[in-house]
Amino acid sequence: MEKIRKAISYLFLIIAFAALLLCSGEVLDSAKRGLSLCAKIIVPSLLPFFILSSLIGDVGLPTYLGNICAPLMSRLFGVSGAGAAAFILGVTGGYPLGASVVSGLVARKEICREEGARLLAFCNNSGPAFIIGAAGIGVFQSSGAGLMLYAAHVLAAATVGVLLSGEGRARKDSRAAARLPVHIKTVSLAEALPNAVRTSVASVLSICGFVVTFTVCVGVLDAAGIFPQITGELARFSGLGLRVSRALLTGLLEIGSGIGSLEGLSPTPVNLAAAAFILGWGGLSVHFQTIAVTAEAKINIARHTAGRFLSGLISAIYVLGLCLVF
Template structure:
């Protein structure tokens, strides 16, 4: 039975790569429906796990950031920050200063905040679609809560390793954006919109209501993808999909250790949290696990890509290009992680556990986020006042 379902899934995937994409999606949905009927108890439990993950972890982590960021954009705070960072952003990534703003916000809040902020800026006509694509090459990142807390402390039992992964992840994002700038034509991708200096009467209540409404809708989309992919992962495990794939690769004379890594990467690329957990439980060396986890965190997984696709659906951003960005981000992060491990540029023992509580406390993180925004806004206004005189 499992082999039969495996063959159907592979055949369906081959159809998807041809001109019969629509039919393959229909067949896939029917197959998933069949598996839901065959494994109702397992599907129900995985859906519950997905709901718990979304409601107790994702919503408390992301919803406040989404609401605050939407309000900041409506109040035109990013404009001042954008002007201050414009020279640096143009030099590194060939974007306006909004690129630096999205990058900073994404560092704090993690996936898929970078995509959400970029979509909001495009809808507000602050940036063009082309600039949005360029910004996403370096501003779609995971946050310290997940990398240092969940992966470093929770999965690898060492918060210092979480810092190591976080640094590799961020350096990979910066490298990705810089390389994309080098390999694309220089052209005017900025919006010809004058920055507003007028003092209008701001209806804070109206802005707050709209920000909450939009942010709740976005969180709802994210929850749907988390639940769906939780069920899909469970169904694939129940039909031994990756076990059969591993056996098939071995029969094709692919060395067992390589086939194991291929199956692990494929399984891990479905959903980032589950993927990092799978890799952390491997019997491989710590350095190998670190490199693989670094790739998976930066690639983000198909669940996150699905969430981003939903968020960017109205922006006309090329999703295939975004997936390519995440793939190269993963490669750069893994490469940087490998280099740092080889040359020992980062001594993880220098980090003390007392700093972990500061990074992992959501209240402190939110306060730091707001303080940073306030400081950047004040600095930018001071900077341009000095330039005027």
Template sequence: MNPKHRSSTFVLVIAILALAVLMLRFPRASWEAGVRGLAIWWDVLFPSLFPFFVISEVMLGFGIVHFLGKLLDPLMKPLFRIPGSGGFVMAMGFASGYPVSAKLTTKLREERLVSREEGERLVAFTTSSDPIFLIGAVSVGFFGNPKLAGALAVAHYGSALLVGVLMRFYGAKAAPSTAETGAPDSAPCPGPEAAPRFSLRAAVKAMHEARMLDGRGLGELLGQAIASSLKLMTVVGGLVVFFSVMLEVLTASRVIDVLHSGVRLLLPALALPPELADSLVGGLFEVTLGAKASAAPQGVPLMFKAAAAAFILSWGGLSVHAQVASILNGADLRYFPFLIARIIHAFLSSIILLLLWRPLMGSVPAFVPEALEIGSHRGWGAVPGMFTLFLIIAASLVILSLLAVIIHRIVVYIKKKTEK
């Protein structure tokens, strides 16, 4: 065994043994934390994730992803250097939250619709909080301030798109090829003079070819989608319970106080209130706990508390990181680019919120009624709203893709006229 792997395995074994000892030392706290984690999984995560896992696999089998991929190529390739099928992942990921985009990206990779580096770029910026949690739970529930929803949304999703633009430079020297991926969607991005195509006929043809290539009937396709989605939901539930228990025993044993003290010393150096330390440490492990704690400190300006919430939502918590890592492990996609992207996303979102605090908070009242309506549903009642958001995002991306083609042709026409 490699000495580096041997040392990491030794550290992991020691950490697991220490956690087991703490669970035996605090059995009641461990039990209660496990029950809470299971309740979160069953009441919140299962109804909000499971339908999207199933629907996305069915849409892939019917070729709808290939249809959207052809339509979105003119937008996604120049902007993010990923195939148009990545637009489907972005729409689903932004609408339903983590870790849906990781699951869909691995499916695209299995179908060879994206290369390895394209998949890593894609999952890096499409992993985000879902709007219902950001609006209903954080803005309305934790902060009691519906007006905050617009500011958090702009900071969170705007910084996610910026991360996508930054990640386009990742793996720049390794251009993908059709031979490597087996799909035209993953061909190298067109040069600046190549005219991007927006063809409904080509999209329908791609959908038909993908459907014929898949060949499974609706019953078989639906059954396999449900089986694989249930398997993944079991993994997600286990990780949620594990991190819930781990955080509880670390808190009960006061080990977490060491982290609190370190962060409290660091925050004043960054011109931030030290009272935010508890929320940031909680958010390091679990996004819901950290976001809730960010609204609690008394005497801290709302601007800084909202920035802490934006940081936590974009980081996602180690629980989400473990879910994404376990999903990526099913393909050949690496976790490290995702980790770097989460760090960049967390800092970018909090910085954007602080810089744009006054204009954002002064221009979002019209957003409040819709936010309240979306955020009022939880559990299974949230599914129609999330699917509606997916359709809105997908339609918006198609319109932007068409506009990108039109603008490109206008620029090329003007350039030719000036050269003459």
């Protein structure tokens, strides 16, 4: 079995190398698009929040917030109060900041790995800068559409947390985790800042690497004719237009490319619902980013994958409902 896995890995790498050579022009253009996305959106929207989240953790604010929010977090989501910082930063900073905050909580032993896995299911979300700025204004030329998408996104995240809260309440470790440690080692703001900047820059560079990698993957699949073929079949099977089908397919891999594929379309309920699903799912790029930022804490991300899929579906449903109201 191990030999088969190795053979498949080697074959994949050979095919990938050949694709890079044969589609070098598309690879170059895709890499430029990925770097442009990083420069215009990813770095400006994420880096300040990453630095802030690191400082918040180092000076002990999650413990303070946890003591205040413990009853609410336990009642709604079946987790301890420390998760409040992860949820708040997750819905304001964007992918994968929520996962980074959860990883920090586990690393500092403020929560256990099991609770960290439950938090990942609903605390790692897209932020307002990307949803309102890139999706709403950039794609649909409507700040109102962006606000609707963001509201549905946050509500969907909270809904997923509530739906999965029964699991947390049923476990004994959730009750133990709800009792935050009284003494957490903290440092001064002046001591924390250099480390916060250093680790945050490294994290954002890693995220940009994943964005470029998956943008290139989308470009190669396009150049090879694989995406157009699958897009046609998906459009025929689902009844959706080719543009929406392509956006959904692309968004399965990379959120920026998926949302960008909707550019120029009008903000109809179907188009907005497609955007909501892409934003909720996050793309495989975000999932690999999450694996990277949680690797040190050794958190199982299975719930994160399920949570993102649920969030995408629920967010799309909420958008359709909001379109009926407004």
